[in-house]
Amino acid sequence: MKNKVLFGAIFMATWVGTLIPGALAASPCSVGQKAEVLWKEKWYPATVLKVNNNDNCYITYEGYDSSWNEWVGAERFRASFEVGDAVRILWKRKWYKGQVLEVSNDLYKITYDGYDSSWDEWVEPSRVSR
Known part of the structure; x- marks a missing residue:
């Protein structure tokens, strides 16, 4: 019985692991x-x-x-992206709506919609999408 439970847990972890990258990809x-x-x-x-x-x-x-x-x-x-563009930002495996505040050296300073400026941050292009 323990082997079946262990096998089931390993199978589910592997299966979910193959789905997550596709779900996050924009x-x-x-x-x-x-x-x-x-x-x-x-x-x-x-x-x-x-x-x-x-x-x-x-x-x-x-x-x-x-x-x-x-x-x-x-x-x-x-x-x-340019200053003022509406974007989606990847943070902790979830996409959030936001806006570009500044652009500098291949980085974007963004703000998250509905959050105060303490959440503003500089992010690399791989974390920003339309």
């Missing part, structure tokens, strides 16, 4: 979103034109003609 892009795309070790400003079912982003580079448009995956895509 789509890397949305249509109309401003972003930066990595191309030959440099980040270029871009705008998302389409999103497919695999969460790939079809982008256009700012200042370049449409012949440079391309599909990019999350590994080459990073969101770009």
Whole structure:
């Protein structure tokens, strides 16, 4: 009996562990979103034109003609936010609504909706989404 209970507990922990990362993942892009795309070790400003079912982003580079448009995956895509943008912030495995207060050196100072300024913090781009 103990072995069955132990096996069941291990199975459930493993099964739940495979679900949690997917539940926390946000789509890397949305249509109309401003972003930066990595191309030959440099980040270029871009705008998302389409999103497919695999969460790939079809982008256009700012200042370049449409012949440079391309599909990019999350590994080459990073969101770009400006002061005042409404965002979602990942904190302790849960997404909270908030707003960008400042942008500096690839970090965002954010405030959480409904919380006082003592909760404001600087976060890396991986914790911020649309």
